[in-house]
Amino acid sequence: MNLWQRLSERDAADEADPPDRNKRDDAVARTSFAPRLDVILEIAAVTARILLDPRVTFALAIAVVILVPGRVGELITAFFVAVGALLVYRARQWRRIPDHIRWLAWADLNMPLMRRLSLEAPGTYAHTIAMANLTEAACNAIGADGLLGRVGSYYHDVGKLRKPQHFVENQPRGRNPHDKLKPATSAAIIRSHVRDGIELAKENGVPRPIRAFIAEHHGTLPIAYFLAKARERDDSVNANEYSYPGPIPQSAETAICMLADAAEAKVRALADPTPVAIRTMVEATIAQRMEEGQLADAPITLRQLSIVREQFVRILTGMFHGRIEYPSPVRPMAIAPKRDSRASA
Numbered sequence: 001m002n003l004w005q006r007l008s009e010r011d012a013a014d015e016a017d018p019p020d021r022n023k024r025d026d027a028v029a030r031t032s033f034a035p036r037l038d039v040i041l042e043i044a045a046v047t048a049r050i051l052l053d054p055r056v057t058f059a060l061a062i063a064v065v066i067l068v069p070g071r072v073g074e075l076i077t078a079f080f081v082a083v084g085a086l087l088v089y090r091a092r093q094w095r096r097i098p099d100h101i102r103w104l105a106w107a108d109l110n111m112p113l114m115r116r117l118s119l120e121a122p123g124t125y126a127h128t129i130a131m132a133n134l135t136e137a138a139c140n141a142i143g144a145d146g147l148l149g150r151v152g153s154y155y156h157d158v159g160k161l162r163k164p165q166h167f168v169e170n171q172p173r174g175r176n177p178h179d180k181l182k183p184a185t186s187a188a189i190i191r192s193h194v195r196d197g198i199e200l201a202k203e204n205g206v207p208r209p210i211r212a213f214i215a216e217h218h219g220t221l222p223i224a225y226f227l228a229k230a231r232e233r234d235d236s237v238n239a240n241e242y243s244y245p246g247p248i249p250q251s252a253e254t255a256i257c258m259l260a261d262a263a264e265a266k267v268r269a270l271a272d273p274t275p276v277a278i279r280t281m282v283e284a285t286i287a288q289r290m291e292e293g294q295l296a297d298a299p300i301t302l303r304q305l306s307i308v309r310e311q312f313v314r315i316l317t318g319m320f321h322g323r324i325e326y327p328s329p330v331r332p333m334a335i336a337p338k339r340d341s342r343a344s345a
């Protein structure tokens with residue numbers, strides 16, 4: 001029996017006795033290790049935060065001086081003082097270790113919200129993974145927290161889970177629910193993915209620094225397409241009703257996420273993504289966000305923005321490189337086994 005026959009048999013069996021989706025989801029939830037991994041890493045992060053604090057080490061040294069007299073006490077005290085001094089010296093590098101342990105749990109793509117995103121909004125999921133690569137590379141290149149940038153990017157659009165079909169990346173060709181809606185209604189739906197995302201993230205215990213990416217990734221930008229559509233009908237519409245709630249990015253990581261979000265989407269929409277077209281689009285996107293004042297609160301310099309731009313161009317050019325054209329596939333009929341004329345008679 002060939003593959004096509006096996007698949008059609010399985011489809012026929014599923015149609016006759018459809019699998020119970022609720023039962024399957026329950027089974028996934030019971031067997032998933034993700035929530036416990038999250039708790040374990042959270043405890044490990046708190047422990048690391050205590051152990052990597054030089055104040056703790058110096059306090060231990062003082063306690064040993066008081067409680068352990070003699071040679072042994074002196075040796076233990078000297079050990080704690082040396083460790084404390086090393087922690088102070090390495091403070092800038094090691095300060096991120098506890099946070100990194102926390103983010104590792106949320107970097108797991110098997111976490112419930114990520115699994116839902118991949119199944120219920122596959123277009124958003126693909127966009128999320130692509131722009132997470134951009135954010136992480138750019139954050140690392142300027143000395144910001146690359147892992148936080150990656151994880152924050154994973155969650156930035158989870159609010160789209162509430163109405164995935166209203167976002168262009170999840171729409172099958174020719175089916176756009178906004179065609180039947182007023183511009184104000186459409187804008188309200190698009191805008192609500194920020195608020196919905198924060199709600200979903202809170203319900204799932206996503207930490208505040210990751211939730212900041214949801215709130216800040218659109219800043220206070222206008223929802224330009226529907227604002228223009230509304231102004232075609234009525235020139236006096238209130239632009240605030242067609243803008244995202246903000247705030248604008250408050251950290252280098254969320255600012256880079258905002259830029260990666262726009263750059264990835266715009267380059268994906270290019271009809272012919274040549275290296276020159278990609279570079280032009282990335283430069284225009286960053287310049288536009290600066291002119292709109294969206295980067296005003298983010299601790300990021302012009303020099304760092306030029307490094308971010310180069311990282312985006314490098315990765316996007318790699319993502320959208322030209323492919324050689326494959327020969328047209330052989331039609332299934334041509335490889336199907338010949339029927340036995342006696343059996344069909």
Ligand SMILES: [Fe+2]
Nearest residue numbers: 156157217218
């Ligand atoms: Fe978004």
Ligand SMILES: [Fe+2]
Nearest residue numbers: 127156157261
């Ligand atoms: Fe996005």
